[in-house]
Amino acid sequence: MLTFEGQKIQGVEDITAKLTSLPFDKRRHVISTIDSQPSTLTGGIVVFVSGSLQLPGEEHHLRYSQMFHLVSTLEGNFFVQNDIFRLNYG
Amino acid sequence: MLTFEGQKIQGVEDITAKLTSLPFDKRRHVISTIDSQPSTLTGGIVVFVSGSLQLPGEEHHLRYSQMFHLVSTLEGNFFVQNDIFRLNYG
Numbered sequence: 001m002l003t004f005e006g007q008k009i010q011g012v013e014d015i016t017a018k019l020t021s022l023p024f025d026k027r028r029h030v031i032s033t034i035d036s037q038p039s040t041l042t043g044g045i046v047v048f049v050s051g052s053l054q055l056p057g058e059e060h061h062l063r064y065s066q067m068f069h070l071v072s073t074l075e076g077n078f079f080v081q082n083d084i085f086r087l088n089y090g
Numbered sequence: 091m092l093t094f095e096g097q098k099i100q101g102v103e104d105i106t107a108k109l110t111s112l113p114f115d116k117r118r119h120v121i122s123t124i125d126s127q128p129s130t131l132t133g134g135i136v137v138f139v140s141g142s143l144q145l146p147g148e149e150h151h152l153r154y155s156q157m158f159h160l161v162s163t164l165e166g167n168f169f170v171q172n173d174i175f176r177l178n179y180g
Contacts (some may be wrong), residue, residue: 001127001128003125003127003138004098006123006125008127008161028095032179033096033176035093035096035174035176037091037093037098037172038091039159039171039172041130046136046157046174048093048155048157048174048176050155050178052128063153063178065138065155065176065178067136067138067157067161067174069129069136076147080128082127082129082136084125084127084136084138084157086123086138086140086155088140088155088178090112090120090155
């Protein structure tokens with residue numbers, strides 16, 4: 001599940017459609033902090049990232065924060081179960 | 091588990107000591123956004139909050155983001171399993 005600026009999007013197809021619609025292939029993306037913790041009951045990991053984006057043609061950086069909840073499968077892989085993204089307006 | 095500005099703190103006693111050491115009883119605290127998603131495998135909830143803090147004697151607001159992972163007990167209560175806090179520096 002993805003929550004992007006408050007918009008809730010569920011399922012692989014809809015999330016892929018949303019992410020590919022964003023102009024992120026042209027942006028500069030700088031990560032400032034990464035924090036992670038074990039999410040022990042699920043064998044997963046919660047990850048919290050903050051950073052800034054610079055969009056093409058824009059001088060100013062946009063600050064953002066994002067969290068992921070990575071959950072492990074029985075085969076030892078991980079998938080993104082939860083993804084929440086917010087711009088941090090000054 | 092609490093990660094506060096990159097400092098990792100584990101266990102009820104140490105987290106309580108950290109939180110009570112902060113000057114949050116005197117701050118103004120304004121929440122801008124709250125996003126939440128079910129964390130289905132655990133019967134829990136992930137919550138993502140952004141907002142601003144104003145400390146006593148300071149004119150400027152500090153922007154922050156914070157995530158919680160709430161996990162349910164067999165009795166139907168919730169506890170905070172993961173808590174990550176970051177100030178968003180401009």
